[in-house]
Amino acid sequence: MLASKLIESLRFKQVIPADYNDFVVSTVTQDTREVIENSIFIAIAGSQIDGHTFVPDALKKGAAMIIAQEKVVSPDIPVVYVENTNRAMAILSNKFYGAPSEAMRMIGVTGTNGKTTVTHIIEKIFREHGEKTGLIGTMYRRIGDKIYPTKNTTPDVITLQRTLSKMVEQGVSSVAMEVSSIALVQGRVWGVDFDIAVFTNLTRDHLDYHKTMENYAHAKSLLFSQLGNEYKHQGDNKVAILNIDDPMGRKLEEDTAAPVLTYGIKDNAMIKASNVVIHSQGTDFDLEVFGEKQHLKVKMVGLFNVYNILAAYAAAYAAGLPSEEIIATLTSFKGVKGRLQLISSSIGISAIVDYSHTPDGLLNALETINDFAQGKVFCVIGCGGDRDHGKRPKMAQIALKYSDYPIFTSDNPRSEEPQAIIDDMLAGLSIQEQSEVQVLTDRHAAIEYAIKRAQPNDIILIAGKGHEDYQIIKGKKNHFDDVEEAEKALKGRGAI
Template identity: 35%
Template sequence: MPSKLEGKVAIAPPRPSRTTPVPVSDLATMADAHLTAPDRNHVPVCGATLRAQHVVPGDLFAALPGARAHGADFVDQAIACGAVAVLTDPVGAAKITHDVPVLIHPDPRSVLGALAAKVYGEPSTKVDVWGVTGTSGKTTTTYMVESVLRAAGRTTGLIGTVETRVGDHRLDSAMTTPEAPDLQALLAVMVERGTSDAVMEVSSHALRLGRVDGIGFAVGAFTNLSRDHLDFHPDMEDYFRAKAGLFDGRARTEVVCTDSEWGLRLVRPDTVTVSTTRDANWTATDRRTTATGTQTFIVHGPVPAPFAVELGLPGDFNVANALLAIGCLHAKGVTVDAIRTGLRTVRVPGRMQRVDEGQDFTAVVDYSHKPAAVALALDAVRAKTAGRVITVLGCGGDRDTAKRPLMGAEAARRSDLLVVTDDNPRGEDPGAIREAMLHGALEVPRAQRGDVVEIGDRAAAIRHAVSAARAGDVVVVAGKGHETGQEIAGVVHPFSDVDTLAAAIRETSR
């Protein structure tokens, strides 16, 4: 059965088995917040959350203003579950009738991260946190860094779009970067379980909304910037300023890819730079790609001698991601041997992921869901095939509408056959989304594009692409990558591009 709003329902985050209680008065002083009920200023706080349904006894409940409701509307539920204090703004405080200590702050979200860090024992001082931000490449770079750290014998945690993992224990990811209390609790769990390094994706939403406040990063890294999230940010400059928040001094080491002008703007005297296009601290030469998509290149940097890297992920952009990972790892003393081993063995779900059922053409699933990422992915596969490129692509609903024709155009220019289909329509009319994509695709002059067809049903679109493939071709199913559901009209239906593509290949091969 498909589940209503599956993937949007917040999963209760893990918590450490014990914390040292913090008096509510200490939290009020730390946040410079007005504290009501001063006669109970020594009430101990043992945890924090901003979701009433996740409150456990002893929690500070953060009742934040929201777009549709105010968190103070859920104070009754939070207190019934055991909340002992509330953090809110003046509007929220006026709604609270319970006799509990209330911390009143004009912008409670801006202090929540630091308060949660205090409640959970300042975990980022006990585990090295590696943060990666940028438009594309965050997931891949975090997997690269984590793979190398494991090769170096470190005990790791991973936080990101695909999964959250503590050691080998996997948790589902509800969002790229968890809310501040959940994130601090998760880091505290990692500390409790002996984790030495936590590698995480840091989204622009997380930086703008304070989700990573209260974290001291061992490393902050920047991949690139291209059009995305302009439903949240008013323009690219605002989007960049949010990303730049990771480089405001909260990271002890800053590593930046300078292939773009956006990256160059982040460079300061102590910044470690990497680039595939210009002089930098870390560069690559002699790139070669095998028929299977594995590529090798020589890395040049502040080491005694250049060294060769073998990477099982295709594309120039993955060389850039690897250089970024190398710059981060070397800066923290990881050896070249561990770097080479970790990069050779890294696998990233849903990122240029090969699907092999013994067919005579190449099949790839990729998460590319923005114009620049679609172009890079298709350029990468085009570079290593003499056959045709067949692409299946859709656009998500309730997101930046202006990128839809751009994605259609980028895919049409690079495909011999483009199958426009549905992604996650969410609350929008799927046909209207496809129409916008088709408009962009068909605006490309006929001589500069391949055939374009529209098949709304995503499984049928994948089957059509597979049935059209001949020996030596490449089929790319783009947009959803690692995802295991498709959201249509508020219901998430089980759906995997990897499984559907594999099944279509098997069916066609009979």
């Protein structure tokens, strides 16, 4: 694509000089490491790094045009000045990669908890329906069967458009995508044409970034308000799928012009679960869809997973898939790595690894385990460094109240001292309560300690990291996998 044609998409701009030599654009990037001959380099004014300072590096590597919002020196190539380079980056990358989201069914899932599980269920439903699928989220990006690593739950806008373009090239027809609140605020999904938007729930998280729950809630609402106002032909309308049991779900009904499909357990939802029975091997419930009832036996454990299943069912239902096909997938789905992942042993001790890194997530996991636990419940828990300090005492209180043996340890301390994080957790407990807690800053030692002391029928919840296979300490990323650690400890007892 010619540079002149590409920048036509930027309506309000100043090009200096206006009579530059046109060229075929090789790539569009904000990262000087990706700059090659005939690149367009976009200078992003970030909160920590200002991309305008990297313009000289981009020029040396062959950039043929600069997009900027502040004055830069570029004697030999044109500079396109715009008001906001973040917005320009979204517009340019969408056009450069051919607006790929318009060629696929895009299903975006947002909420504090459940995004990963819901997107995985949705992806499996469409895959078993016979479609080639794409998945974008916390754990990875996946095109068909091929997995690509990811840094963020929702990639930056250029990586996202590049990924979506690759999906189109490889014949993907439906994409399930996690959409984080931070990505929504930062405009990482600007230009993505979502067809179905799903809301799971809203509880405390990311307040280190959003500062207040009001800001956090507003960020989530953007996915629904951005679905647009138009009403197309019957069956082609965009759809908002909302958890009506969550107060935020009710609020989102006011924030979207799209047709709304509700799900829930407590209230009068369009898609509803009733008569829920949770046991160690799964969950049984009645699925009611506009008054029609069918009994389901699923392999996933817990009330919150019932909500996840309802959300995924609603997304597939909104897309027009047959109910019997959707249910067939739901009843066979075994769960996602690191989400209430069960590690059994030959001596009756069970370890469960879960990505419960928020107060609500931890509460859900422990309440679920207590519903079927026959023995004592251990809880190995830490909190991430350089993140919301306010949730640390809340996590501690939940661990103490809902487990028999709370063990406080490190999560990803990042740049903080592990003991300082644990001290913040302990601050939420009385002196007497603190005496009931075992503190082991080394996560390996904490997991080993719990498994060595557990008896038959006891359950050890290892919470906070889930699918992650690393631990960040003093800025260094070290290999660490909770599942591997639990298996090592159980082998040490001759249990597996």
